[in-house]
Amino acid sequence: MQQRGVRVDPERWGSAVEALREGGIAATLEAEDPAQAEAALHRLITLDSYAEAVQAQAALDPHQRVRATWYPGGTWSGRITARQPPLQSITKQGALRAAVVPAPGCSFVVGDWSQSQLRIAFGLSGDPAGPRVCAAGQDLHSQIGEAVAPGHPEARSLGKLLNFAILYLAGADTLIAGAAERGIDLSRSTARGLIRRLELAYPVLCAWRRGQAGLLDLPVAWAGEIRRTVPLPSSAFDATGTPSLPKILAGIMQAHEVEALRFVLDHTEQRLGSLGYRPVLLVHDEVVWEGPTSSAEEARGAAHALMVEALAGVTRGIPALATVDVRPFWAANG
Ligand SMILES: [Mg+2]
DSSP: OTTTOEEBOHHHHHHHHHHHHHHHHHHHHHOSSHHHHHHHHHHHHHHHHHHHHHHHHHHHSTTOEEOOEEETTOSTTOOOEEESSOGGGOOSSTTGGGGBOOOTTEEEEEEEESSHHHHHHHHHHTOTTHHHHTOTTOOHHHHHHHHHSTTOTTHHHHHHHHHHHHHHTOOHHHHHHHHHHTTOOOOHHHHHHHHHHHHHHSHHHHHHHHHTTTOSEEEEEETTEEEEEEEOOGGGBOTTSOBOHHHHHHHHHHHHHHHHHHHHHHHHHHHHGGGTOEEEEEETTEEEEEEEGGGHHHHHHHHHHHHHHHHHHHHTTSOOOEEEEEESSSOOOO
């Protein structure tokens, strides 16, 4: 990935950056409360941290390719990160990701796991509800969202929020605030009731979650066998020296996701190499391969099988779900 780089159309990129910057400046000036203004300003600063560097590199390179430096184990939980420029920071907002394009005659195959962290938690906890809830092809966020806000356009998004609240022990306040952002009005008693309902539905998962409290070395298992441990960083401790349980849980899920991603990278040459496909971008649970359009469909199938197999290694029998498609650019708006 480091040498190959990823192709960026400098003109499309430049106009997408301009549009985002103008929108961001307006949002900063027009924000009604200070928190909104600060968030908008923060997005602008992040955009500035990579926007010009990407465009300049693409404009100088004969094949318009931008090369980041990739760090295996770039975060404490082992996530692979990109710097100079930080390609993983390219926002989903605006048309920036549509300016990231394959070489002429080539396509992208873009793969993404669905609800991987929840599936990992069900697998690790051995909750008997896991296999039924995570049956192949089921979108867990939609399922939960439709159950609590039937027919609402933001139902899936609320379901995702609720699932993450269960996974990371977020309270009613976090759920109320998140629902409000999605235009859903939740009373405190409703929010508490929703959390309680899921706690009753997944008792083993919830007990397992609390059982991780105090762990200083997080075990990472593959097919049920512990492969390595990840030491908890000092930033995960509060002022009294107590390790934060949500950080421990996030570390466990991320480290297992990384294990699956490593399997994908280790086997990508063997499974997709002969089709001419090579990985060019990684963003947490998303992989982007580039290769000839003539073998794109075959590569899509191979990538899908590889991603499902890789996640199954860390979910212990819980079915994995991956979305893999062929695209003429990284991603459209939003
Ligand atoms: Mg995903």
